[in-house]
Every structure is written in C-alpha cells, then in structure tokens.
Amino acid sequence: MSTKTVKDIVANCQEIFEDLDFRRAREWKAAVPGRKVIGYMPVYVPREIVHAAGMLPLGILGGGADMEVIHGDAYYQSYICRIPRSTIELAITGKLDFVDGMMFPSICDVIRNLSGIWQLLFKDKYVRYFDAPQNFKDEVGGVFYANELRELKEGLEQLGGRKITDADINNSIDLYNENRRWVNRVYDFRSDYPWKAPSAEVYLLMRAGMVLPVEEHTRLMQEYLAAADAESRPVKDNCRVVLTGAFCEQPPLNLIKSLEMAGCYIVDDDFMMVNRWLQRDVPATGDPIDNLVKAFLHHSAETPAKYEDDINVKGAYLLNTIAKRGADGVIFAAPSFCDPALLDQPMLISRVEARKIPYITMQYAENSGQMQPIREQAGTFADSIKLWGAA
Amino acid sequence: MSDQKIVKSNSQDVQKEMITRNYDKITSGKVKVSSTFVPGNLNELLMCFDIANNLPEINAIQNAMRKKSGEMIMEAERSGHSEDVCTYVKADIGMMAKGNIAPNGKPFPDPDLLLLSYTGCFTFLKWFELLREQYKCPTVMLHVPYAADGHVTQNMRDYIVKQLKEEVIPTLEKISGIKFDIDRLREYLRKSAIAEDDLVWMLESAKHKPSPIDCYFGGVYYMGPIFTAFRGTDECIEYYKLLREEIQERIDKGLCAQTPEGDMAEEKYRLVVEGPPNWTSFRDFWQMFYEAGAVVVASSYTKVGGVYDYDSFRHDPANPLETLADYCLGVYTNRNLPTRVDMLARNIIEYEADGLLINSIKSCNSFSAGQLVMMREVEKLTGKPGAFIETDLVDPRYFSAANVKNRLESYFQMIDQKRRAGGSAIAA
Ligand code: SF4
Numbered sequence: 001m002s003t004k005t006v007k008d009i010v011a012n013c014q015e016i017f018e019d020l021d022f023r024r025a026r027e028w029k030a031a032v033p034g035r036k037v038i039g040y041m042p043v044y045v046p047r048e049i050v051h052a053a054g055m056l057p058l059g060i061l062g063g064g065a066d067m068e069v070i071h072g073d074a075y076y077q078s079y080i081c082r083i084p085r086s087t088i089e090l091a092i093t094g095k096l097d098f099v100d101g102m103m104f105p106s107i108c109d110v111i112r113n114l115s116g117i118w119q120l121l122f123k124d125k126y127v128r129y130f131d132a133p134q135n136f137k138d139e140v141g142g143v144f145y146a147n148e149l150r151e152l153k154e155g156l157e158q159l160g161g162r163k164i165t166d167a168d169i170n171n172s173i174d175l176y177n178e179n180r181r182w183v184n185r186v187y188d189f190r191s192d193y194p195w196k197a198p199s200a201e202v203y204l205l206m207r208a209g210m211v212l213p214v215e216e217h218t219r220l221m222q223e224y225l226a227a228a229d230a231e232s233r234p235v236k237d238n239c240r241v242v243l244t245g246a247f248c249e250q251p252p253l254n255l256i257k258s259l260e261m262a263g264c265y266i267v268d269d270d271f272m273m274v275n276r277w278l279q280r281d282v283p284a285t286g287d288p289i290d291n292l293v294k295a296f297l298h299h300s301a302e303t304p305a306k307y308e309d310d311i312n313v314k315g316a317y318l319l320n321t322i323a324k325r326g327a328d329g330v331i332f333a334a335p336s337f338c339d340p341a342l343l344d345q346p347m348l349i350s351r352v353e354a355r356k357i358p359y360i361t362m363q364y365a366e367n368s369g370q371m372q373p374i375r376e377q378a379g380t381f382a383d384s385i386k387l388w389g390a391a
Numbered sequence: 392m393s394d395q396k397i398v399k400s401n402s403q404d405v406q407k408e409m410i411t412r413n414y415d416k417i418t419s420g421k422v423k424v425s426s427t428f429v430p431g432n433l434n435e436l437l438m439c440f441d442i443a444n445n446l447p448e449i450n451a452i453q454n455a456m457r458k459k460s461g462e463m464i465m466e467a468e469r470s471g472h473s474e475d476v477c478t479y480v481k482a483d484i485g486m487m488a489k490g491n492i493a494p495n496g497k498p499f500p501d502p503d504l505l506l507l508s509y510t511g512c513f514t515f516l517k518w519f520e521l522l523r524e525q526y527k528c529p530t531v532m533l534h535v536p537y538a539a540d541g542h543v544t545q546n547m548r549d550y551i552v553k554q555l556k557e558e559v560i561p562t563l564e565k566i567s568g569i570k571f572d573i574d575r576l577r578e579y580l581r582k583s584a585i586a587e588d589d590l591v592w593m594l595e596s597a598k599h600k601p602s603p604i605d606c607y608f609g610g611v612y613y614m615g616p617i618f619t620a621f622r623g624t625d626e627c628i629e630y631y632k633l634l635r636e637e638i639q640e641r642i643d644k645g646l647c648a649q650t651p652e653g654d655m656a657e658e659k660y661r662l663v664v665e666g667p668p669n670w671t672s673f674r675d676f677w678q679m680f681y682e683a684g685a686v687v688v689a690s691s692y693t694k695v696g697g698v699y700d701y702d703s704f705r706h707d708p709a710n711p712l713e714t715l716a717d718y719c720l721g722v723y724t725n726r727n728l729p730t731r732v733d734m735l736a737r738n739i740i741e742y743e744a745d746g747l748l749i750n751s752i753k754s755c756n757s758f759s760a761g762q763l764v765m766m767r768e769v770e771k772l773t774g775k776p777g778a779f780i781e782t783d784l785v786d787p788r789y790f791s792a793a794n795v796k797n798r799l800e801s802y803f804q805m806i807d808q809k810r811r812a813g814g815s816a817i818a819a
Pocket residue numbers: 081082083084107108109110111248249335337338339340341
C-alpha cells in the first residue's frame with residue numbers, strides 16, 4: 001500500500017471534482033485509439049456492461065456550484081431543477097465533446113426528456129434511455145429487464161465494433177463487486193469513525209469514482225482508508241444523521257461541509273446511489289445478464305425512483321439505514337423542483353415521525369450559495385438532538 | 392363573462408349528462424370504484440369487471456373550473472407538500488382533506504382499487520403511493536415503458552401484456568368477484584374503435600378553412616368521453632356520431648369555430664398548441680384567443696388520453712391485450728421528444744397553421760421539460776414562428792392574465808409581420 005496522505009488523496013479527488021473538462025476521462029480515451037466513453041446520469045445504470053465493452057462509464061452529475069450557466073437557461077424553464085440545464089451547458093460548451101454516448105436512466109420525466117433533447121441536438125451520439133422495470137417479479141419485470149440489458153449490450157457492441165462476451169461481463173462484474181465492497185467499507189468506516197472520514201472527503205472520493213476507471217477508483221479508496229485510519233483527528237461532539245433525497249442533482253460541496261461544521265456527522269447518504277445500488281455481490285460466473293437482473297430485482301436499494309409495491313415496506317430502507325448506522329436523526333435534503341424526492345418525502349417523514357426520529361427538511365440547488373441559513377438550521381437541529389438525546 | 396349566456400351545442404348537453412351520470416354512479420355506493428389516470432387508462436378492461444373509473448386529474452380540473460383548487464392546493468401544502476410539485480397531486484390530496492366531495496355534491500367513496508397505470512408521467516407513481524397511504528386499499532401497478540426511440544418494441548409490448556395477465560387482471564377479478572371474459576373485452580374494444588374513427592374525423596375537420604372547431608379549448612370537451620369513463624360504450628359512439636353531425640353542419644355552413652360566446656366571427660390566426668391548458672382561468676384564457684380571432688387547429692393536449700391520428704392507432708378487438716399495450720405505449724407523453732416535434736411540425740404543415748404556441752405548465756415535467764428545444768426544432772422544420780407562455784394547471788397563483796395576454800398579442804403581431812414579409816394572405 002502506498003504512503004499517500006489523506007491530504008494528497010483528497011486534493012487529487014478535489015481536482016477531479018472541479019475539472020469540468022473531464023481531463024482524466026479524456027486522457028483515458030486518448031491513451032488507446034478507438035476507446036469510447038459513455039456518460040450516464042443518476043440514479044443507476046449497469047456500468048458493468050459498459051465496462052465490458054471496453055468503454056469508460058462516466059458519471060455526469062450536472063455542472064456543480066461554480067459553473068456559470070449561460071446557455072442552459074434558454075433550454076429550461078425556471079421551474080425545472082438545475083441538473084438538466086447545467087448538463088446541457090456542459091454539452092453545448094463542448095465539455096462533453098469526447099463523450100461518445102449518453103445513458104439516461106428512468107429516474108424522472110426531466111432526465112427522460114433530456115434523452116430526447118440529446119436525440120434532437122446531438123444526432124451523431126449514441127443515446128440510450130435506460131428503462132428499468134417497476135415490476136420486480138422474475139418472469140415479468142425480470143424478462144423485460146433482461147431484454148433491455150441485451151439491447152444495451154447490442155447497442156454498445158455496434159458502437160464499439162466488437163462483441164461483448166459473457167466472460168467480459170463477468171470480469172467486469174467482478175471488478176465492480178470489488179469496487180462496491182470498498183465503497184461499503186468507506187461508508188462503514190465513516191460511520192464508525194466519522195471524525196476520521198469527514199463527509200466532504202468521502203463525497204469527493206465517491207465523485208472520483210464517477211470519472212476514474214473502476215480499478216483506479218478501488219485503489220484510491222484503499223489508499224484513502226489506510227491513510228484516514230492512520231491519521232489522528234479530533235473527535236467532535238456531533239450528532240449522527242442520515243442524509244436522504246440527494247440522489248440526483250447534487251448539493252454543493254459547501255452544503256455538505258456546512259452540515260458537519262454545524263454539528264451533524266453524515267453517517268449515511270444517497271448521493272451516488274450507482275455506487276451502492278446493488279446490495280450484494282453479483283455472482284461473477286454463469287449468465288451475467290441473468291445475474292445482473294436478479295441483483296436489480298431482489299437486491300437493490302430503495303429510492304424514490306422505484307415503485308414500492310408493499311406499503312409496509314415503504315421507507316424500510318431508510319429506517320434500516322438509520323438503525324444500522326445508529327443515527328440520531330434524518331436530514332431530508334431535496335433539490336428544488338425535484339418531484340421524485342419531494343413527493344416521496346411526506347411518506348418517508350411519516351415513517352420517521354412514527355418512530356419519533358428527529359428530522360429536518362431542506363431544499364437546495366447545485367449552485368445554492370447561501371450556506372448561513374443551512375448552518376443555522378443544522379446547528380439548531382444538532383443542538384436539539386443532543387438535548388433530546390440527553391433527556 | 393359569467394353572467395353571459397353560454398352558447399352550447401346539443402353534443403355538449405349530452406356530454407354534460409354523461410358526466411353527471413358517471414359521477415352519480417361513482418358516488419352511488421353501488422359499484423366498485425377504481426381510481427386511475429387518463430393517459431393509459433384501461434376503461435374497456437375495467438368495464439369487464441363492472442368497475443367504475445374515477446380519474447383524479449378530471450376531479451382536479453372540475454375543482455379548478457369551479458375555483459376550488461387553489462384552496463385545496465394550499466391545504467396540501469400546509470400538510471407538508473412542497474410548493475414545487477405537481478398541483479394535480481396537491482389538488483387531489485387537498486380535496487381529500489376537505490371531505491372528498493364530488494362535483495355532484497356527494498362524497499366520493501374510498502376507492503376499492505388504485506390502478507396505477509404508470510404511463511408517460513413519473514409523478515403518477517408517487518401520486519398513487521401517496522393515495523395508498525390514505526386509503527390503504529389494494530394498488531396495482533401497470534408499468535408502461537417509455538417509447539424512447541420513437542417506436543414500440545416487442546419487449547415493451549410483451550412486458551405490458553404480462554403485467555395485464557399476471558397482475559392487473561387477477562387483481563380486478565379479486566376485487567370484483569367477476570371472472571375475466573376476453574370476449575367481453577373484445578366487444579368493448581370494437582366499440583372503442585368505432586368512436587375513435589369519428590374522433591379522428593373530428594380532429595381532422597380542423598383542416599378546413601375556417602376551422603369549424605377549436606381543437607384545444609373546444610377540444611378538451613370533445614375529448615371528454617373518450618378520454619374518461621366512456622371509451623368502449625355505445626353512448627360514446629353516439630356522442631361522437633352526434634358531434635360529427637354537428638361539425639359537418641358547421642362545415643356546410645362555413646362557420647368558424649364555436650366558442651362560449653357563439654361562433655367566432657372571423658378566423659385570423661390558426662395555431663397549433665403544445666401543452667395542457669390552464670384550468671383556473673380557462674374561460675378568460677380562451678377569450679384571449681377568440682377575441683383576437685385565433686383558433687387552435689391542433690393541440691397535443693388532445694392526445695394525452697391516446698394518439699389516434701398520427702399513426703392511425705385504433706383499439707383492435709382481434710388482439711385485445713396487445714392493443715391495450717399499444718394504446719398505453721402510444722399516448723402523447725409516452726412518446727420521445729423527436730416524435731413530439733414531428734407530430735407538432737406535421738400538424739402545422741397539414742393544418743396550415745401560422746405557428747406553434749407552447750403553454751408551458753409549471754406542474755408538469757412530463758410535458759414541459761424540453762419544450763424550449765421542441766419549439767426551436769418545430770420552428771426550424773416549419774419556418775413558422777413559435778411562442779412560449781407559462782401558466783399552471785390548477786394553481787391560480789400561476790396564471791398571470793396580463794402576462795399571457797401581452798405575450799399572445801406580441802405573438803399575433805409577429806405572425807402579422809411574417810405574413811406581410813411573406814406576402815401570404817390571412818388564414819380564413
Ligand atoms: S433532480 Fe429530481 S427532478 Fe431533477 S432530474 Fe433529478 S430526479 Fe429529476
């Protein structure tokens with residue numbers, strides 16, 4: 001294991017995070033002629049298949065806090081969330097010119113329609129609206145999904161000009177299993193020692209995984225864990241919160257920092273669900289499509305983008321996370337104008353309220369600037385939890 | 392305007408009576424009731440089980456036109472719903488909180504079933520999850536994949552048919568105690584197709600100059616029976632037959648479109664409109680058009696409950712479940728943006744319209760996200776100017792009459808200028 005310090009690793013991740021030209025992905029592509037890059041948006045795509053095609057899956061999560069959106073506003077009305085407009089801005093300013101195709105998962109109608117905008121504006125690019133089933137029975141939703149995955153595979157084969165074998169996909173499944181295990185270790189580590197792994201760092205580490213090849217990202221997490229564990233940092237008297245609702249448009253990094261500064265350790269979150277969507281290792285032998293389907297149907301995370309068939313199970317994922325992480329409270333943080341997050345929120349709140357778990361709600365945009373109100377709100381929340389917990 | 396006499400036709404009276412009867416049926420307590428949505432509604436299938444369908448969007452519209460939706464939305468917001476989300480959902484939730492009273496003054500019964508036809512709108516999914524919290528009744532989902540590449544695949548169709556067979560039909564059998572009879576379904580579908588022929592004739596009648604109908608403001612009335620509880624019934628066939636006769640008579644007499652204040656005197660502008668109307672100020676909104684001599688000759692909103700003209704879809708009794716699948720897959724908001732652009736551009740060309748007006752609805756991501764790009768694409772394809780206004784469906788806070796009127800006036804001026812530059816004659 002290398003001897004990189006936390007500071008070095010985080011600086012590297014920060015650079016990747018801030019680089020809206022995606023230099024690292026461009027370099028990857030340029031290193032070998034014929035390489036292709038496939039962008040994907042939240043909340044989940046099976047990156048294994050893209051990887052198996054020899055392509056780089058590149059997570060596109062909008063333009064972030066600092067990008068000035070100049071053209072994007074001519075594409076979107078003011079009452080639509082910000083991620084599609086900043087994503088369009090990235091595209092029309094040439095920052096995604098090296099991206100050979102885009103995948104738009106079935107998370108909401110905004111991302112859905114963004115796939116159509118891509119079809120209209122970037123006619124030479126591969127565009128895949130990635131529809132996942134809302135029926136979770138093997139013989140119903142499973143069959144549909146398996147065929148969708150096969151279509152995806154065929155599309156990528158055409159784009160890449162080569163067959164994707166089962167062995168290719170199984171190899172990728174293996175690498176992503178490994179990656180997911182390390183993601184989970186980072187999350188576990190943060191929950192166990194939140195003072196050693198501040199959420200802003202963990203966030204940047206996960207964001208790096210949106211850009212870097214999977215093997216490289218896995219190594220980076222290994223290095224980070226070793227370095228963070230070795231470093232001694234002061235323990236703070238913070239409360240422990242689960243942050244939920246931020247699964248698509250991302251909050252500004254400053255918001256994450258502000259929450260911790262205000263006294264809330266984030267011990268779990270749903271920022272980049274693609275990293276943790278599948279809850280178990282996917283078998284890396286046998287029929288890979290079948291295995292990916294089963295993992296999706298039976299072992300995937302609950303998010304507002306999914307239909308929950310059983311009213312009694314609704315919210316269980318959040319409640320389990322709270323219990324598993326020993327959290328004191330919940331922060332419902334949703335992007336403004338986000339129907340999935342905001343419509344789901346009252347249902348989750350009712351579950352949390354029924355168990356008398358403290359919570360607060362807040363809305364943000366990826367470019368929210370004013371952190372003072374957030375700090376105050378989170379600070380008051382943390383104080384009340386400490387009081388309430390001590391009572 | 393409210394004290395003026397509203398000019399109505401025979402078919403409107405018939406429709407009004409149909410709607411009243413349907414609400415009486417729903418509130419009678421004598422039938423099983425399923426809530427379900429307009430896009431992708433499975434009316435023929437529900438009828439096979441003697442289940443009445445109650446459509447929450449229609450209730451929201453009814454409440455908006457009676458100026459009640461604003462208070463309902465506020466009620467939902469007070470109970471924790473965000474200001475940012477679809478106001479149909481909030482109007483519905485607020486209506487429940489206020490006693491769930493149907494337009495006939497009687498309380499709605501709790502639904503026996505929520506039939507979640509997840510077609511063309513993500514919000515539907517959350518909406519019925521929210522209603523399920525309230526009613527705790529059986530809920531069955533029909534997931535309709537998005538026709539993202541502009542066509543339907545066999546995989547999509549098979550998936551829907553399988554869900555019908557394995558989820559939806561068994562649930563309906565259980566709720567109703569009635570065994571599924573596919574021949575009964577075929578018979579309803581046969582009737583649907585008859586009415587659909589007349590419906591398409593009606594839509595296409597607007598190609599006449601002057602157009603005998605307004606296909607947006609008037610269109611929402613004309614679509615009523617087929618988009619709601621009547622598709623597949625004899626009375627639906629009768630209604631469209633009657634409507635067709637009325638429109639034919641208007642064509643023969645050379646009349647302009649009918650409005651609440653009588654026939655438009657002159658048709659100056661022919662428009663294609665994209666997006667739902669505003670319901671809280673529906674009459675005032677319409678008035679801005681007919682007073683300027685503008686008629687809507689085609690609109691996408693008259694396709695939300697099914698697209699019958701663009702690719703000639705008809706319900707097909709020979710393939711009952713597959714045809715239901717194709718119907719669901721084909722509704723307007725389940726089509727990708729390039730198809731929507733093509734549909735609108737073709738409408739402009741085929742209906743010889745002056746341009747595209749987009750009424751962008753704050754509530755509705757399904758319609759609205761991407762409309763600015765659509766407008767530019769349609770302009771490119773047709774060479775006709777587009778215009779963009781912003782309102783909401785049932786939230787009165789988002790209808791600014793002055794703004795809308797200004798925009799419309801400048802748009803009409805723009806069309807005039809274009810005409811002068813191009814030397815083309817007035818539409819009529
Ligand atoms: S932030 Fe919410 S509404 Fe916006 S694209 Fe993402 S999921 Fe959709």
